[in-house]
Amino acid sequence: MEKTLTDLIGLTRDELEAFFESIGEKAFRGRQVMQWIYQKAIREIDHMTDLSKSLRKKLKEITFIGSLRLTKREISQDGTTKYLFELEDGQAIESVLIPDEERLTLCISTQVGCAMGCKFCVTGQMGFSRNLTPGEILKQILEVRRDLHSRNLTNIVLMGMGEPLANFEAVKRAIFIMEDELALNFSARRITLSTVGLIPELRRLFEEGVRCRLAVSLNAADQETRAYLMPISRKYPLEDLIECCRSLPIPPRDRITFEYVLIKDVNASPEDAKKLALLLKGIKCKINLIPLNEAPEIPFKVPSEKEILSFQKILIKHGFTALIRESRGRDISAACGQLRGKVFKIKPT
Secondary structure, eight states, X not given: OOOOOEEXXXXXXXXXXXXXXXXXXXXXXXXXXXXXXXXXXXXXXXXXXXXXXXXXXXXXXXXXXXXXXXXXXXXXXXXXXXXXXXXXXXXEEEEEEEEOSSOXXXXXXXXXXXXXXXXXXXXXXSOEEEEOOHHHHHHHHHHHHHHHXXXXXXXXXXXXXXXXXXXXXXXXXXXXXXXXXXXXXXXXXXXXXXXSOOHHHHHHHHHTTOOOEEXXXXXXXXXXXXXXXXXXXXXXXXXXXXXXXXXXXXXXXXOEEEEEEEOTTTTOSHHHHHHHHHHTTTOOEEEEEEEOOOOTTSOOOOOOHHHHHHHHHHHHHTTOEEEEOOOOSGGGTOSTTOOOOOSSOOOOO
16 A cells, blocks of 8 residues: 655644654654745755754655646736646646735635636636645745745735635635744735635634735625625625624724626626715725626626726725726736636646
């Protein structure tokens, strides 16, 4: 029977310490290994020079340091880079690197495909294959960081393929490792989790100490329209989602971000803007307005610039911070809602 090796990437600090104790070693070895993997970007156990030769030999027999295979890299005219990664089972996921003057943001996937089925999202039309492991979530960061060479990532957004809260345990562990000072050492304020609004899991984030910024994909100001665009709203109605958002213990310096994809003749009228202002009244939030990214797979059109600006103006008039989010990477299908990494297995090249 073939021995199963343990992938060291994706284990939290506590899990690494427990693992080393289970093989008869001191717990602090786990902390050393964490630093080698995440801070020094070591891929080979033999390069961990503060471990004894005998320990390195033992580790090579029972563990490995996993990686993703970069199969394609596309660079947009605006500098956005899309990465297609192959997983060990041949499935594929996409990650998107978005540069600007002060920040370098990486948008990462949490599932292969997506089960939410939002009508305006290309990824949602692909269907769902499987959840990613904590290691597969983190390896996107590690692989892109290696590709960057000199410039450091400043922000992580869990807004790629998949619904993060539908893969709760893996996402939670990955975020803990992102924020661990011995690992990737990201501030909680530099990590944003985007969700369609799975209400029980939204509450669990705070109950289980997961620290990150929160973005809720809203996209309609009434239940009928939202249920049409986002099937999840039939299970978790808009009224219940807004009540949940009002009750979340958001830290004093933070706000919930509500994401609103503007779709012509569906949710982008002045009346829709007024309903949205009334719906969100009293919630400490900002609103990201996202003009629809059109694609052959979806039956909608983007509103005119005049309609978009009118929508924003109404929200601002009601006292909200409402930003029109610039579409990045559209020419390489890397814009919001356009990720379409193949769900079927990639044939080896």
